Every structure is written in structure tokens, then in C-alpha cells.
Amino acid sequence: MTARVGVVTFPGSLDDGDAARAVRIAGAEPVRLWHGDPDLHGVDAVVLPGGFSYGDYLRCGAIARFAPVMETIVDAARGGLPVLGICNGFQILCEAHLLPGALTRNQHLHFRNRDQILRIEATGTAWTNTFQPGQEVLIPVKNGEGCYVADAATLDRLEAEGRVVARYVGGNPNGSQRDIAAITNEAGNVVGIMPHPEHAVEALTGPSLDGLGFFTSVLKHLVGAPA
Amino acid sequence: MPRVVVDVMLKPEILDPQGQAVANALPRLGVSDVASVRIGRRIEIEFTGEPDLDRAREIADKLLANPVIEDFTVRVVEADETAGAHS
Numbered sequence: 001m002t003a004r005v006g007v008v009t010f011p012g013s014l015d016d017g018d019a020a021r022a023v024r025i026a027g028a029e030p031v032r033l034w035h036g037d038p039d040l041h042g043v044d045a046v047v048l049p050g051g052f053s054y055g056d057y058l059r060c061g062a063i064a065r066f067a068p069v070m071e072t073i074v075d076a077a078r079g080g081l082p083v084l085g086i087c088n089g090f091q092i093l094c095e096a097h098l099l100p101g102a103l104t105r106n107q108h109l110h111f112r113n114r115d116q117i118l119r120i121e122a123t124g125t126a127w128t129n130t131f132q133p134g135q136e137v138l139i140p141v142k143n144g145e146g147c148y149v150a151d152a153a154t155l156d157r158l159e160a161e162g163r164v165v166a167r168y169v170g171g172n173p174n175g176s177q178r179d180i181a182a183i184t185n186e187a188g189n190v191v192g193i194m195p196h197p198e199h200a201v202e203a204l205t206g207p208s209l210d211g212l213g214f215f216t217s218v219l220k221h222l223v224g225a226p227a
Numbered sequence: 228m229p230r231v232v233v234d235v236m237l238k239p240e241i242l243d244p245q246g247q248a249v250a251n252a253l254p255r256l257g258v259s260d261v262a263s264v265r266i267g268r269r270i271e272i273e274f275t276g277e278p279d280l281d282r283a284r285e286i287a288d289k290l291l292a293n294p295v296i297e298d299f300t301v302r303v304v305e306a307d308e309t310a311g312a313h314s
Contacts, residue, residue, distance in 0.1 A: 059293055066290075095293065102295040109244050149241060149296060175242075 003028040003222045005215075006043035008073075008089075010035040010064050014051030015086065015198060022198040023047065026215035035067040045082035045126070045218045046073055048089025050142075050196055060103060060145050061091030070096060082126035082218050083190045087143055090182075090192030099183055099192045100158070101150030106143065107175025115207040116141040116195050117169040118181050122162050125188040126221040130213045137166075137210035141173050141181075141195040148176040148183075148194070158183055165191055228273055228306055231283040235292045235299045236267035278303045 005023040007030055009016045020030035031043050035053075040046070053064035064070065074096050077083045085093040093099045106112060115138055120131040131137070150158070155178055158164050165182035172179050174194070182193035197211030237243050243265045250264040270291055272283055283301045292299040 058291070062290065062293065094295070100295075102293055104241065104296060105244050107242060107244050109248055151295075 003219050004031050004043045006031045006033040006046040008033045010053035012052040016049040019047045019049040019198045022201045022215050025201050035069050038068040038072045044222050048085040050087030061095040064092045065095040077190050084127050085192040093192045098190050100154045104147045105145050111144040112173040113142040118166040119169045120166050122165040125184045125191050127191040127214045127217050130217045138208040139195045139211050140199045146174040146194040148180045229278050229303050231272045231278045232304050233270040233287045233301050235297050241296050
């Protein structure tokens with residue numbers, strides 16, 4: 001049976017279309033979810049896409065966290081539902097306390113938009129299990145507030161528990177502490193990533209096909225997961 | 228009607244690139260005696276009844292500030308001290 005992967009649209013979401021397309025190219029059925037509808041419609045996993053939900057008012061992701069769909073997603077994620085937050089989705093996951101730390105203004109204050117090499121360091125997560133440890137991938141990064149910060153104890157714990165999923169290689173585009181590009185929760189089902197794997201899934205539009213691995217990983221994870 | 232003012236500031240250890248950019252612009256104004264600038268956010272809350280500092284603290288902790296990176300203070304001010312006051 002084809003896995004069904006939900007993609008949430010908030011007011012101001014930008015990359016929900018590309019995320020749904022990446023899900024389809026990976027071989028799953030994308031299911032569009034609406035911020036105002038708490039029903040997840042039986043999806044097997046959820047992607048929170050990039051963009052500027054609620055105009056980035058107050059703080060990026062601060063208001064999206066209180067959307068009806070997020071209340072359901074937070075509960076489901078605590079129960080093991082695979083959730084991938086990309087860019088604004090990563091910010092929302094931090095604001096919802098599903099992931100530690102916060103994303104702040106890029107240290108150089110410039111919006112950064114470029115193809116970025118990442119090193120995948122945690123391959124035990126629901127979204128990275130098709131990568132090799134240490135594998136380098138090329139994925140677009142585009143953010144104004146992608147600087148990951150957390151206190152030293154949190155950073156040390158992330159490192160010790162192998163929860164730094166990916167790091168920037170060849171230049172840190174936003175000043176993120178310890179070059180962190182992606183992290184996961186303790187269970188490995190929730191991953192937040194600043195760069196955009198959904199923009200690197202086919203040769204016509206992306207710099208590589210490396211982003212596809214995130215979406216095929218969740219399918220592999222779902223096949224192995226108990227029903 | 229008195230309002231509750233919530234001041235939200237980045238924690239001291241969090242880099243404030245906006246504040247730095249402003250500080251770096253000051254010499255072009257001819258100002259050379261400013262050591263640093265930090266930028267925060269002021270929020271005014273008007274309750275339907277009496278100002279409720281505990282409620283304001285809860286609002287600030289859950290929504291207005293992100294305690295991971297920001298500190299906040301709450302205080303009650305009289306209407307003529309707030310931005311919406313008629314002069």
C-alpha cells in the first residue's frame with residue numbers, strides 16, 4: 001500500500017507545492033493538510049514546509065505553532081509520527097518544543113540563497129536512514145533566520161546523543177552554532193532541517209537529487225515500522 | 228484604562244545582529260560614544276477588566292517571548308504612558 005505523507009499549508013507557506021511533489025517523486029501519496037483543520041486524515045507522516053507562515057509575525061513559527069493542525073501534530077509526533085520540518089517548518093518545530101533550541105536572524109543579516117553541501121551525521125532517524133554516515137549531499141539553502149542557537153548544555157547533549165542530523169560543510173551560511181543544519185528529537189521521528197531537500201529531487205530544477213533521500217527514508221521507515 | 232507592558236529582549240548571551248547593524252550605522256550620524264545597541268520588542272496589552280500581571284506573564288511566556296533566546300518583564304502602566312494614549 002502506498003504511504004500517505006501529509007504536507008501542511010499555513011497562511012504564508014511557500015514550499016508546500018514542492019514538498020508535495022518531492023513526496024510524489026519519492027513514491028508516496030502526498031496529502032495536503034490545512035492549518036485550520038485538526039484532522040490529519042490518516043497520514044503516515046507529515047512535512048511542515050518552508051515559507052513565511054503568518055508573515056513571520058512576532059517570531060518565525062511562533063503563531064503557526066498554535067494552528068489547530070499543529071495541536072494534533074504535536075500529540076502525534078510525541079506518539080511516534082514521523083515529522084519533517086523544513087526551514088520555516090524547523091522554526092515551527094522549535095517553537096512547538098518538539099525540538100530544542102531556536103532559529104534566529106542570520107548573523108550577517110543577509111538572506112542567504114545558494115546550493116549548500118551538508119554532511120549527514122545521524123542516519124538512524126526516520127528521515128535520513130537511506131544515507132551513509134558522513135555522506136555529503138548538495139541541497140539548496142535559502143533563509144533569513146536560519147541561525148541555530150541553543151545553550152551549551154543543550155548543544156552538548158545533542159552531540160552526545162547523536163542528534164545532530166546534518167552540518168554545513170564548506171562555509172556556514174547563517175552562523176548556526178556548531179555548523180548545525182539539522183537536528184532530531186530523542187526518538188528520531190522528528191527532524192528539523194534548515195536547507196531544502198524538496199528542492200533537490202530532480203535534475204531539471206535542483207542542483208542534485210540528494211534531497212530525495214529524506215523522502216525515501218521515511219518510506220523505508222514506515223515499511224519497517226510496526227502497524 | 229491601565230495597560231500591561233511586556234518588554235521582550237534577547238538574552239545577553241544571544242548575538243543581536245540587528246543591534247550591531249544599528250550600532251555600526253551610528254558613526255555615520257556623527258555619534259561615536261555608543262558602546263553597543265540591543266534591540267527588543269515592547270508589547271502593550273489591554274485587558275477587558277483590570278490589568279492582570281499573572282495572565283500577562285503567562286501570555287509572554289507562552290507566546291510573546293521565546294524563553295530559549297529571550298527574557299521578558301511585565302509591568303502595569305497608566306494609560307497616558309502608553310503608545311495609544313491620546314495627547
